[in-house]
């Protein structure tokens with residue numbers, strides 16, 4: 001069975017960045033790879049590498065499950081599950097750590113960024129990439145669809161898998177990242193130098209998928225641009241506008257060139273109004289489907305099925321890995 005694996009942390013409301021960088025891509029890939037099985041999960045073990053409010057975390061986990069499904073994933077070749085409900089992820093993380101070097105972990109830019117913001121840094125924040133590598137290697141993922149910011153984590157995953165294979169024979173699939181051409185790094189609306197993020201304390205920096213239409217419009221109309229007033233794509237000198245053009249391109253499937261041609265003689269206001277309309281229309285069906293799912297109670301059944309399917313595959317892999325390492329005992 002060929003597999004595609006990816007996860008999202010339940011650390012806040014899902015925003016346009018996460019949607020365009022990951023979930024929307026999952027939906028497209030399901031069509032493109034009908035013969036692959038998708039293991040998609042809610043990365044709650046990753047979330048607790050930083051202190052969280054337990055009640056809020058639990059709420060977000062369920063919301064994220066509904067968001068995944070509301071975005072249009074098909075259920076036939078999908079196992080959707082919660083990472084902590086498949087204990088093999090924790091087990092695999094430990095085994096992977098035995099093949100991960102301190103120096104490699106020290107080079108991770110996300111660790112450096114996140115650690116800087118913490119008073120006390122948990123060891124799990126440091127070993128985070130080993131947990132992530134385990135998530136992927138447990139299922140022998142061929143492909144891992146992620147946004148740009150996860151590229152380094154995929155590189156270390158590939159290095160670790162190759163290292164383990166060199167020692168024990170080809171036992172793990174070395175995964176390839178799938179990064180979308182447009183939308184792999186959506187930037188903050190208030191500071192286009194940093195990525196749009198669930199954890200940004202400034203709510204104006206992002207659009208959440210469940211935001212009301214008036215809020216969406218407000219966020220886009222007040223998004224930071226520049227004072228030149230001319231519409232063309234220049235990421236280095238006009239990062240705010242470039243980000244908005246990227247969002248329009250990703251959501252309307254028009255190329256960046258054709259958008260620039262359409263708006264070359266128009267002002268920012270007209271462009272932003274049109275963009276707001278496109279975002280609102282794109283999110284309408286997701287919001288409607290989200291409400292249906294929250295009300296009909298089908299999410300728990302889907303998560304239960306996902307958990308069983310994931311456990312079947314993951315437990316086998318752990319047993320095999322233990323055997324390779326000489327752990328446990330041989331039974332007659």
Ligand code: TYM
Pocket residue numbers: 005006007008009010017018019020021022043046131132135136144145146147148149150183184185186187195196197
């Ligand atoms: P997380 O929860 O930060 O983000 C989930 C996915 O969304 C992408 N993304 C973005 N893409 C474009 N623009 C943005 N502004 C933006 N913000 C987020 C991320 O690149 C990611 O693909 N460590 C992962 C979760 C994870 C995982 C895994 C992913 C855990 N185990 C195994 C793949 C495979 C994370 O924190 O993603």
